[in-house]
Amino acid sequence: MVVIWLIIIGAAAGFIATRLMDLQTDIVTTIAIGVLGAIVGGFVLRMALAIAGFASGFVGAVLGAMALIWLWNTYGPGRR
Template sequence: MPFIGLLIIGVAAGFLATRVMRLQTDVPTTIAIGVFGALIGGFALRFLIWSLGAAAGFVGAFLGAMALIWAWKTWMR
């Protein structure tokens, strides 16, 4: 079943990508573009999530500290 799912997603992604980029290809090439594009996009997205994880943690900690300071100033006057 994973292979069939990959083909379906590859067909859809390849079809949309070739239409957006105005590229005329046959069905096997469209499927290949979609499948390999999904692999490349998946690796790129995982890398971005991994690399931005620490930055996101810092931003969250900063916003939490600001909220705590605001609460402290508001209720501890």
Template sequence: MSVIPLLLIGIAAGFLATRIMRVETDIPTTIAIGTLGAIIGGLTLRALITVTGWLAGLVGAVLGAMLLIWLWRQYGPKR
């Protein structure tokens, strides 16, 4: 997947994941969460099963972003 589609999917995934997980973040953090989630989710899905299509990429990106948010809540800075 090239960089531009990865960023677009990452932005959408970050937005969806932060809304699903009820996390209030600024725009750069949301994009970073989504992009890292897209990388994590994309690699995980490709390692587990061979799935094609942008919808599968979006699902993987959202799941990866949700995992990243969960890890951040568990092991990140405490407020």
């Protein structure tokens, strides 16, 4: 079932991509372009999201550490 879904999505994506790029191809080439484009695009998107997830986690860690430093300086031992 996944293969059929991939072919349907690939055909639609390939059709749109070939029309946007003004490329005249037959149906098999159009489907192949769409399926391979879906694989490449999915991989690139997953990598971008993984990097963004790592970056957001790092930013969150820095902000959390800054909040703890502020709390320590404001309310820690020896403070009023």
